[in-house]
Amino acid sequence: MEVPALGNPLDVPGRPAGAQHLHSALVPTKTTKMTPPSRCPACAHDLVLLEAGALRWCPACRWNLDVYDPALAPWRGTRMVGRWGFRRGLELDRATQEDLLADPEARPAETSSVEVWLLVISAVLALLGLAAVGYLVWLVVASDLPPGVRLALAIPAVLVVLLVKPSFGRVPKYGVLTEREAPQLHRLVREVAELAGTPVPDVICVDLSLNAGVARLGWRQRSVLVIGMPLWVMMPRSARASLLAHELGHLANGDPLRVRRTLLARTFGARAVAATGGRNPWRRAMRATDSLAEQGSGAFVLLGMIVHGIVALANVAGATAQLLVDTVAMPDSRRAEYRADLVARRVAGSAPFLRSCETALLADRIWQDLWHLAPRIDGDHMEAMAAEARERLSAHLPMARQLSRRTTDLWSTHPGEDQRMRLIEALPDVNGALYVDDIRWAKIDTELAPWRRAAHNALLGTRDRF
Numbered sequence: 001m002e003v004p005a006l007g008n009p010l011d012v013p014g015r016p017a018g019a020q021h022l023h024s025a026l027v028p029t030k031t032t033k034m035t036p037p038s039r040c041p042a043c044a045h046d047l048v049l050l051e052a053g054a055l056r057w058c059p060a061c062r063w064n065l066d067v068y069d070p071a072l073a074p075w076r077g078t079r080m081v082g083r084w085g086f087r088r089g090l091e092l093d094r095a096t097q098e099d100l101l102a103d104p105e106a107r108p109a110e111t112s113s114v115e116v117w118l119l120v121i122s123a124v125l126a127l128l129g130l131a132a133v134g135y136l137v138w139l140v141v142a143s144d145l146p147p148g149v150r151l152a153l154a155i156p157a158v159l160v161v162l163l164v165k166p167s168f169g170r171v172p173k174y175g176v177l178t179e180r181e182a183p184q185l186h187r188l189v190r191e192v193a194e195l196a197g198t199p200v201p202d203v204i205c206v207d208l209s210l211n212a213g214v215a216r217l218g219w220r221q222r223s224v225l226v227i228g229m230p231l232w233v234m235m236p237r238s239a240r241a242s243l244l245a246h247e248l249g250h251l252a253n254g255d256p257l258r259v260r261r262t263l264l265a266r267t268f269g270a271r272a273v274a275a276t277g278g279r280n281p282w283r284r285a286m287r288a289t290d291s292l293a294e295q296g297s298g299a300f301v302l303l304g305m306i307v308h309g310i311v312a313l314a315n316v317a318g319a320t321a322q323l324l325v326d327t328v329a330m331p332d333s334r335r336a337e338y339r340a341d342l343v344a345r346r347v348a349g350s351a352p353f354l355r356s357c358e359t360a361l362l363a364d365r366i367w368q369d370l371w372h373l374a375p376r377i378d379g380d381h382m383e384a385m386a387a388e389a390r391e392r393l394s395a396h397l398p399m400a401r402q403l404s405r406r407t408t409d410l411w412s413t414h415p416g417e418d419q420r421m422r423l424i425e426a427l428p429d430v431n432g433a434l435y436v437d438d439i440r441w442a443k444i445d446t447e448l449a450p451w452r453r454a455a456h457n458a459l460l461g462t463r464d465r466f
């Protein structure tokens with residue numbers, strides 16, 4: 001795919017350089033404050049403005065691109081936290097890239113200090129859970145308190161057990177591809193794992209998301225590789241190998257958020273939030289108290305208020321705990337993401353890695369295009385149609401790539417695509433170690449044919465809902 005050079009990202013077909021583009025939408029404000037410049041103060045290029053009032057930036061020299069933009073940055077409860085997370089994310093990306101560029105071959109440490117911390121927290125939580133269970137057993141078996149008192153004393157312990165009880169997740173039943181059903185795909189995954197120096201995933205399965213990932217699921221925490229068929233279909237073949245290599249890279253790159261031993265510490269905050277009703281705890285507490293006030297009288301309402309207040313406090317505490325754990329773990333986790341990208345470069349090659357990022361940047365738009373085409377094609381045409389859409393939409397790439405810097409922060413699971421591409425572009429261009437010929441790719445395509453049809457059906461299904 002032809003990618004316009006970064007230095008001149010608006011020189012794309014159909015849009016003459018320097019044309020009056022998006023900023024004509026600016027509505028003059030009635031205040032006397034200075035109108036923002038429409039040209040870049042650094043290089044005089046026209047600035048980009050996505051919507052009135054938002055923060056403009058220069059697409060040519062990236063002036064003002066790396067600023068916190070509440071309209072684009074992930075929402076983190078308050079602007080203050082969001083802005084801090086955005087800035088911290090930028091610093092982290094810069095520092096991590098510097099480190100990795102200095103020594104791209106460095107292996108991750110066996111156990112990082114962050115992992116040790118999370119391990120300690122996990123151990124404390126496990127002990128807490130065991131103590132609560134022991135206390136409950138004592139209440140039931142050994143204590144001779146009246147039943148009502150025992151029940152009241154049991155409630156806090158039950159809550160502790162519920163909070164600490166690990167949730168392992170489930171290995172999906174739908175979409176599992178056995179070696180017998182898809183021998184060529186399994187062979188490819190094995191080869192990628194071997195070249196990447198990672199274990200082979202225990203389970204390979206397919207779903208209908210615009211995504212791909214590895215996870216440890218079930219009480220045995222088996223490694224599961226999930227391939228989202230829509231994303232797979234729209235990637236060029238070599239980019240698919242890069243996608244696999246990145247995901248498998250996660251099985252051996254020292255990400256503290258992905259190892260079994262830290263499960264308790266990294267999930268209990270989120271579980272506390274879910275157990276106490278999810279987002280917006282105070283709004284929920286207010287509403288509950290209101291409805292109590294309509295029905296009940298004095299003491300009853302007061303008791304209700306106290307209970308709901310405690311639940312909301314527990315919710316905030318859980319959210320804060322999760323944010324803190326993630327904040328502590330993020331430097332290692334971010335480094336692990338970039339390492340997975342380095343694995344992808346080594347296994348699949350620089351160019352296929354960059355193609356996979358570009359496809360990810362355009363994925364929503366390509367899917368939208370396929371949605372329009374879906375009634376006129378069948379599952380077997382999806383790939384060719386997606387490739388055409390990718391070409392057609394490539395004019396959006398430079399802007400989408402720059403925008404990816406504003407849509408990621410410290411807590412995003414992956415760095416922005418632009419950051420990831422820059423690291424690989426800064427390293428020498430390499431060919432991947434993996435070679436898969438067209439005959440093998442065609443066999444893999446045949447194995448996945450039912451899933452392409454399922455993805456096509458999903459497109460037709462979503463049409464009906466509109």
Ligand SMILES: [Zn+2]
Nearest residue numbers: 040043058061
């Ligand atoms: Zn500029």
Ligand SMILES: [Zn+2]
Nearest residue numbers: 250337340414
């Ligand atoms: Zn990743």
